[in-house]
Amino acid sequence: MIEEIEIADLGVIASATLPLGSGFTAITGETGAGKTMVVTALGLLLGGRADSGTVRAGASQARVDGRWIVEDTGHVADRVREAGGDVDAFGGDGLAELTLGRTVTAEGRSRAQVGGRSAPNGVLTELGERLVAVHGQSDQIRLRSQSAQRGAVDRAAGAELDEVLARYREAFARWRSEEQELATLTRERDARSAEAAELREAMDEIEAAAPRPGEDDELAATAEKLTNLEELRLSASAAREAISSELVEGGDVLALIENARRSLERVTEFDDALAPIAEQLANLSYLASEAAGELSSYLASLDADGSNELEAINERRAVLGTLMRRHGPSLDDVIAALDQGSARLLELDSDSDRIEQLTRQVEEDGVLVASLAAETTAIRTRAAERLGTAISEELSALAMPDASVIIAVSDTGEYSRNGRDEVQFLLRAHAGAEPRPLSKGASGGELSRVMLAIEVVISASDPVPTYVFDEVDAGVGGAAAIEIGRRLARLSQHAQVIVVTHLAQVAAFATNHLTVVKESDGFVTHSSVKPLEGEARTEEMARLLSGLSDSDTGLAHAEELLELARSDSRLIG
Incomplete structure (x- = not known):
């Protein structure tokens, strides 16, 4: 998870430290204060495109540093060491601290730092895919590829599919090897x-x-x-x-x-x-x-x-x-x-004998591969139906009552090491509508809610250390916004969740509340980040609700929301 992010001279943010930690972090602030810069900063740490336009006016460069807590062994730590960096032991229990950094100059030059050493920007991208899933109205979704969608269904299918798929891959590899040898012997028979x-x-x-x-x-x-x-x-x-x-x-x-x-x-x-x-x-x-x-x-x-x-x-x-x-x-x-x-x-x-033997083996293993592929398809289809139903139920509580997600499992006509199946997530926006691929079947706000529903359902079997949602609540209010908050809180039981929001109903469920504050000395406007607790948090919640941080009605409503969220958290816990 991300323990802390430091930002300097990025957009309107002159200097800010974001203490994050585990659980659900909500980031709020007035319009134009620079909330989006937090997501931009995270994007830079994850290898995103560097834009000189994000450097604060008058500054020579923007800088972002992040501190992660990761396992001291495994893919992330190994990739850091391959890049020449290292991770530092942290608190025992097999954990380590990883630092990532990125600078962008006013001229547009960029430099990445991984584990204390300079590294290619591509290393940040590789690590980012393992560490964080970002969902925003302009971001590509994590399940954008069909292979990733198939992987999500496979993980949802669990041990039943794992066992069959392992037997299928063993038979498929043997069958392909036999086919290749047979083709070679047959092709070269005259020459031999x-x-x-x-x-x-x-x-x-x-x-x-x-x-x-x-x-x-x-x-x-x-x-x-x-x-x-x-x-x-x-x-x-x-x-x-x-x-x-x-x-x-x-x-x-x-x-x-x-x-x-x-x-x-x-x-x-x-x-x-x-x-x-x-x-x-x-x-x-x-x-x-x-x-x-x-x-x-x-x-x-x-x-x-x-x-x-x-x-x-x-x-x-x-x-x-x-x-x-x-x-x-x-x-x-x-x-x-x-x-x-x-x-x-x-x-x-002995070629003739070998060709005859291979022909029999190819036929026998071909039948086995076809049988195991069919079994794999059946298991995937059942898992896809369950997963699609669960996601659709989540959508009904996220102000999309008529929407449904259909996970189509279709035959590609060709065998691969994963079977014959093509898996595609489709969204039917309302009853009677034609199901369309996720990236094409929803608006930006709807897409964020669809992805939230998917992440909530599959998070237990397909975990990512950190989820970031930018404006996941766009176009939502009232009870639906409360449901979004609840689901984000539920997701934070399995992973770190960071949400940029403008809704008090969502922020109320956060275990860590940060606000981006815009300040001006009459000449220069800049923003900073402040943690909120107690009365300060209640006032920010009242501002989000009514635009007035000192309204008695707004404060009372804010307290009511916070108590609702606390009660929910106790039930979830």
């Missing part, structure tokens, strides 16, 4: 079939070739060997002949080493230093003999018909090369493609 065919062809090709890891490198090495087969044979042959052959002029390597060893062995008895050398020559002879043997084996292993094998190897390499170009770039990639293709093909081959 073509992909499956290409995969099968590729896998058949790879499986037929049966490549082995590293096979391409092995074949490349073998091809290199076979391509140079004759040169390998000649070189190996020459090497073997050089090591061991009787045809080598001057002796082969083995013969030369053996001659050298025997020459040393004949004289080692004369010098022991030659013995190790002779032993090394013996080892060399052994190694040379072994190398000669290995060369003979190597020569024997060389295929005289290597050209046939080379042709086969090149053909195999060509097959692997084709695979790598199509599915590579490497042979390892080709082998991996076989495994990956198998998994993808399994997925694609």
Whole structure:
């Protein structure tokens, strides 16, 4: 709720503090004193349009500061912190103090303050939607959108609708998801079939070739060997002949080493230093003999018909090369493609089964959604009838005895997460009249009373912390005005109510009475706000009744009204 509002240099108000607090606050004052500036100030705090024309003449800027008591957790506090501001702990019980501010310069520039920090004006608007509902002859009504009207009916329907709507939304979300998946699979079926065919062809090709890891490198090495087969044979042959052959002029390597060893062995008895050398020559002879043997084996292993094998190897390499170009770039990639293709093909081959399964599920869940939507409509329709009847009964006591509110629940023809229903509040101004949307079916004063009736009826199930009514009693008087006062008092049992009024019958029911007083020093006229209690309040009530604050008859009538209101309050309490 709003604890206090401070106004400086706004319109005719030079400086004023409005102590508000809980309950029902009535704001009265003479015509032209600036009562509307209070609503204007509140509008600025709620993100309303800034108009340089509202800045008091001679002042550089107008300033409005508001102090709210809010919960220290929840949407409001979270949004304030997101904007860089904060709320301050207040009196325990999970409550906190929130400050909002707005300045408007004479040049038309505006600045917003949220929780002690500058913030975009849009933040005030967001918070305002959560904190205050303003009803005035030029204000848009809170239930202006059909979604908000549907929400009001849903809250009036209560737990019965909540349970069905929760089941409907679960089924609707599942149904929509299934429909989307089915549409995607059906739309892409041809493309996915073509992909499956290409995969099968590729896998058949790879499986037929049966490549082995590293096979391409092995074949490349073998091809290199076979391509140079004759040169390998000649070189190996020459090497073997050089090591061991009787045809080598001057002796082969083995013969030369053996001659050298025997020459040393004949004289080692004369010098022991030659013995190790002779032993090394013996080892060399052994190694040379072994190398000669290995060369003979190597020569024997060389295929005289290597050209046939080379042709086969090149053909195999060509097959692997084709695979790598199509599915590579490497042979390892080709082998991996076989495994990956198998998994993808399994997925694609299951499309037909999945489409069949989804088709059944869509049909089943579609029937469930339709059934739950119909149940939702039935509950909404009953709640709308009850709510419309209750609002119409309120109107009869608010000087609109022939008016009625009809809440129409109609079929949109399409399912949404809220069902198939469109909800619209319609006003029939008098018997036989055509019901029309609220904003079009009533005058400004009538619209305010319609909204008061709606707020009184739904306030318990659809609460807003603060309601503000500007001239809600326009065009009303007598007993009807008393009924308006009673209903405002009843509404204040659930929320803070602030009313700008010119009727004593309404102001009498307020628990907090403020008056806007116009003063002049002969040069400048300005206004201020004063709380009224005791005799001062009785005098203001007499002025509202008769225009005379000191009339004995007016004072007596004022006391009578105040006592009536006090008796009513005791009954309400």
